[in-house]
Amino acid sequence: MKEQIANLEEKARQLRISIVRALHSSQSGHTGGSLSAIDMVTALYFHKMRHNPADPAWEGRDRFVLSKGHAAPALYAALADAGYFPKEDMMMLRRLGSHLQGHPDSKGTPGVEVCTGSLGQGLSMANGMALGLKADGKDNRVYAILGDGELQEGQVWEAAMAAAHYKLDNLCAMVDANNLQIDGEVEKVMNVAPITDKFSAFGWHVLDIDGHDMEAIVNALDAAETVKGKPTVIVARTVKGKGVSFFENKASYHGVPPSDEELPKALKCLGCTED
Amino acid sequence: MSKMIATRDAYGETLAELGAENKNVVALDADLSGSTKTGVFAKKFPERFFNMGIAEANMVGTAAGLAAVGKIPFLSTFAIFAAGRAWEQIRQSTAYPKANVKIVATHGGVTVGEDGGSHQSVEDIAIMRAIPNMTVIVPADGVETRGAIRAAAAMKGPVYVRLGRNKVPTIFPDDHRFEIGKGVEMVAGSDMTFVTTGLMTAQAMAAAESLKKDGISARVVHIGTIKPLDREIVLKAARETGAIVTAEEHSVIGGLGGAVSELLGENCPTPVKRIGINDRFGTSGKAEELLKYFGLTPEALVDAAKEILTRK
Ligand SMILES: Cc1ncc(C[n+]2csc(CCOP(=O)(O)OP(=O)(O)O)c2C)c(N)n1
Ligand SMILES: [Mg+2]
Numbered sequence: 237m238k239e240q241i242a243n244l245e246e247k248a249r250q251l252r253i254s255i256v257r258a259l260h261s262s263q264s265g266h267t268g269g270s271l272s273a274i275d276m277v278t279a280l281y282f283h284k285m286r287h288n289p290a291d292p293a294w295e296g297r298d299r300f301v302l303s304k305g306h307a308a309p310a311l312y313a314a315l316a317d318a319g320y321f322p323k324e325d326m327m328m329l330r331r332l333g334s335h336l337q338g339h340p341d342s343k344g345t346p347g348v349e350v351c352t353g354s355l356g357q358g359l360s361m362a363n364g365m366a367l368g369l370k371a372d373g374k375d376n377r378v379y380a381i382l383g384d385g386e387l388q389e390g391q392v393w394e395a396a397m398a399a400a401h402y403k404l405d406n407l408c409a410m411v412d413a414n415n416l417q418i419d420g421e422v423e424k425v426m427n428v429a430p431i432t433d434k435f436s437a438f439g440w441h442v443l444d445i446d447g448h449d450m451e452a453i454v455n456a457l458d459a460a461e462t463v464k465g466k467p468t469v470i471v472a473r474t475v476k477g478k479g480v481s482f483f484e485n486k487a488s489y490h491g492v493p494p495s496d497e498e499l500p501k502a503l504k505c506l507g508c509t510e511d
Numbered sequence: 512m513s514k515m516i517a518t519r520d521a522y523g524e525t526l527a528e529l530g531a532e533n534k535n536v537v538a539l540d541a542d543l544s545g546s547t548k549t550g551v552f553a554k555k556f557p558e559r560f561f562n563m564g565i566a567e568a569n570m571v572g573t574a575a576g577l578a579a580v581g582k583i584p585f586l587s588t589f590a591i592f593a594a595g596r597a598w599e600q601i602r603q604s605t606a607y608p609k610a611n612v613k614i615v616a617t618h619g620g621v622t623v624g625e626d627g628g629s630h631q632s633v634e635d636i637a638i639m640r641a642i643p644n645m646t647v648i649v650p651a652d653g654v655e656t657r658g659a660i661r662a663a664a665a666m667k668g669p670v671y672v673r674l675g676r677n678k679v680p681t682i683f684p685d686d687h688r689f690e691i692g693k694g695v696e697m698v699a700g701s702d703m704t705f706v707t708t709g710l711m712t713a714q715a716m717a718a719a720e721s722l723k724k725d726g727i728s729a730r731v732v733h734i735g736t737i738k739p740l741d742r743e744i745v746l747k748a749a750r751e752t753g754a755i756v757t758a759e760e761h762s763v764i765g766g767l768g769g770a771v772s773e774l775l776g777e778n779c780p781t782p783v784k785r786i787g788i789n790d791r792f793g794t795s796g797k798a799e800e801l802l803k804y805f806g807l808t809p810e811a812l813v814d815a816a817k818e819i820l821t822r823k
Contacts, residue, residue, distance in 0.1 A: 264625035305629065330625040332796030332804060338627035353629035354596065355565050385542060388564035419542045419550075419562055426542075426564025 237451075240283070244450045247317070248278040249506060252479045254313040254326055256502045259493035262330040265338065266306040268476035268489045272414040272447070273381055274310045276472055277302075279453040280379055281314040289319035292346045298376050299349050299365045303358020304383035304412060305339040306491070311348070312336050320347035356389025358382065359409060363399050366407040366467075377461065381410045385417030387428045393438070399467040400439030407467040408460040409440075412447065414476035416487050435469045447472025480505045514653075515678040519617040521653035522674055523548025525660040526585055526615075530556045536664065539574055539586040541567045546676075547587035547617045571597040571612070575604035578611040583664055589623070590616035590673055594635035605669045606644045612670075613663045619649075619673040620760035621788065621805055622710070622798040631793030637765025639671040640738045646670045646691060647738040649759075649767075651712040652681045655735055658689025666691060675760075677798050679710045682733075694741035700730030703816055703823075704748035704755050708734045708767045711758040711786070711807060718812035729816055740770050742778075749781040754819040756784045760807060763787040782822040784815050 251274050259265045281287070285298040302311045309329060316323045321335070328334035335344035339353025350361045362380040369376045386392060399407055411431060419425045428434070432442045441463045445452040453472070460468035476490070477483030480502045494502045503509070529536045530552050537559045544550035544562060553560035563570040567588055574584040586593070593616040594601070605612040616635065623631045639647050648663070648670065650656040656674060663670040682697065697712060698719045705715035712733040719729035732748050734741060749755055755775065757768040768785030775781045788805055802808055 262625065330627070330795045332794065332800045334795065336795075337629075338625050338795045339629040341628070351629060353627070354591065385565050388542075388566045390566060390568060417542050417565065418546075419540075419544050425562050426566065428564075 241451045241454065244278055244282055244454070247282050248275050248450065251278055251310070251313040251317060253503060253506050253508050254316065254323070255309045256480065256494055256499070256506065258309050258312070258326040258329040260499045261327045263493050264330050265309055265493050266491050267483055267493055268416065268486070269304060269307045269383060269412065269414070270310040271478045271480065271483065272474040272476045273304070273307045273412045274313070275448050275450060276381055276410050276412065276453055277310045277314045279450065279457060281318055283454055284457045285379065289347065292320060296376065299362070299378045301350055301358045301362040301378070301380040302340055302352055303380050304355065304386050305352030305358070308338065308340050311340060315345070315347040321345070355383065355386040356391040359392055359395035362407060362409070363395050363404060366404040367402055370404065370406055376406070378407045379410065381412055383417070384411055384413045384415060384422050384428060384431065385425070387411065387431065388426050396435060396438040396440065403465050404467045405464050408457065409467065409469045411469060411471045412474050413471055414474040416476045416485070416490065418487065418490050420487050431471050439466055441466050441468040443468065443470045445470060445472055447474035448478055513681040515680055516653035517676065517678045518650055518653060518656040518674040519548045519676065521656035522615055522660055523551035525657045526552045527555050529661070529664050530559065533583065535581060535583050537561065537577055537582045537584050539563055539570050539584060541565055541570050541588040541592065543588050549585070549587045567592045567597045568600045571600035572604045574612045575608070575610045583611060583613065585613045585615055587615045587617060589630060590619040590632035590635045591630055594639050594671065595632060598638055602642050606642045609644050609668050611667055613672070614670065615660070615672045615674065617674045618676045620675060620709070621793040621801045622675055622677050622760065623793070624676070624798045624801065625795050627795035628792035633762045633788045633793060635673060636737055636759070636761045636767065637769060640765065640770065644669060645738065646736065648672045648691070648736050649708040650674065650735055651709060651733055652679055652683055654681055654683040654685060654687050655689055658687065659735065662689055662691050673709070675710060680713050682713050682716065689735065692736045692739045692741055694744035695733045695735065696730065696744065697733050698729065698731035700728040701752055702728045703819055704730040704732055704752045705758060705812060705816070706732045706734060706745060706748065706755055706767065706771050707758040708737060709760050711760060714807065714809050715758055715812055717809035718816065721809060721813055722816055727816060727820065734767055737767055737770060740774060742774055745771055745774055746779050749775050749779045754782050754823045756786060756812065756815045756819050758786040758807070758812060761787050763789055782819055784819045786812060786815055
């Protein structure tokens with residue numbers, strides 16, 4: 237177990253490097269929210285989910301919905317590393333003609349299940365997947381990652397209500413609770429706290445963890461699988477920009493990529509010296 | 512050429528001026544105040560600025576409530592989230608009761624750029640135009656934006672103003688007087704007419720200049736107000752030049768091209784070619800690249816003009 241956690245942590249570090257390089261290459265995109273979500277994405281793709289990069293449409297796969305679609309670089313980094321497409325594609329992020337669109341596009345990118353980017357819609361689609369799979373008597377699981385600012389969308393709560401109503405215990409939502417959105421701190425822009433109580437009141441099983449503690453993430457994902465009769469939400473307390481000290485906890489790096497000057501410094505923070 | 516300024520920047524400044532002139536002016540945003548430029552107003556009048564969070568439908572309803580108690584609410588977010596996400600709230604809570612709500616949507620069209628198709632609104636003009644009681648304005652530059660925002664504040668009733676993300680050339684003189692429902696002849700011409708809106712008007716002016724070399728006299732009519740449409744200026748252009756090319760940073764379905772085709776089809780059948788996004792979604796890329804990719808350039812307009820002349 238210890239070794240497995242260490243491996244996942246190392247994988248997350250590599251994926252952070254991939255994210256930072258891709259964002260630098262595109263000179264456009266969402267740095268903070270990609271880095272806050274990547275530990276969760278790593279645990280999903282390299283520990284929890286059953287999936288087959290050689291056959292993205294494999295029926296036995298678990299499903300993942302990046303509801304906070306602007307963190308696409310985190311998803312792409314995981315998919316590339318897993319082998320869904322060549323790692324070099326990362327350097328084509330957001331470019332004209334690239335399959336790596338600014339926000340996840342299931343039409344073009346192998347491994348991407350649905351289109352997201354307009355906030356608040358992903359959990360509904362995850363519900364639909366969970367409902368459909370359950371109806372077929374299948375045991376595939378469905379995962380979704382949402383932003384904490386995203387929770388301000390009313391549709392999220394319509395979906396929360398429906399998931400509990402239909403007892404979607406094959407669904408596990410994760411909230412990237414970094415307490416920042418574009419205009420500032422979530423509690424100052426439009427308070428959504430207490431997140432855990434809200435989901436409890438909606439009938440969900442709730443876990444509250446440190447979203448950068450790989451062991452805690454793994455344990456929570458494993459625990460979610462054992463919950464019966466209700467959906468589980470993992471409220472992951474995170475740091476926006478995690479891993480690069482000068483990006484951390486800064487709303488200003490929400491949608492700003494590393495500059496030429498910042499790239500080597502960012503890579504250094506991630507323990508990567510060669511440029 | 513002339514000064515380059517993003518229409519959203521002109522909006523931010525004008526809204527702040529209006530705030531100083533009239534204390535009933537209030538502003539709402541949905542976590543994009545830095546991008547939409549309502550942040551300029553928010554800084555000056557924090558007590559009259561309401562950040563509603565990432566909750567556009569609620570923002571529209573709240574604006575309607577503010578209007579119902581006598582405020583003049585300006586609400587902003589990206590075009591896709593205003594017109595798209597909150598369409599029915601706009602219809603039911605603002606247009607149906609004729610509420611005095613001003614929807615100023617930024618980041619319209621494909622020049623949103625790298626964010627890609629999910630964020631590029633190419634249908635908003637069509638779906639806003641389809642709503643009764645709605646006034647729809649698409650300014651071409653910063654000067655016209657200032658006039659449009661002031662006109663929106665001055666009139667009673669719901670207005671949708673569509674602005675862009677990027678800097679665009681200034682094509683109107685500083686003293687230009689914007690009037691809702693009035694088109695403007697930007698370039699005189701007799702062989703054919705470009706009927707254009709938003710940033711495509713500057714492109715059409717460049718195309719008209721280039722067509723002169725080929726001995727083609729192209730008229731350019733700018734339509735700042737898509738609804739109500741200036742019927743007279745379009746019908747006159749059709750009668751006098753006999754061929755129309757419309758151009759907009761929007762789907763060819765239901766926007767300016769749609770409005771002009773409807774008008775001419777019923778009143779003055781004339782060959783029309785619609786330049787715009789051809790019934791497809793946007794994609795990631797740099798704004799300039801995307802204008803080329805989707806054929807929204809002076810060169811594409813020159814080709815369209817030559818083609819339409821063969822159909823006269
Ligand atoms: C419906 C909708 N409204 C607005 C936006 C623009 N937008 C993109 S990211 C973002 C802030 C997201 O904050 P949060 O959910 O907390 O994400 P994170 O902090 O993890 O980046 C906003 C407002 C959007 N993508 N979708
Ligand atoms: Mg957040």
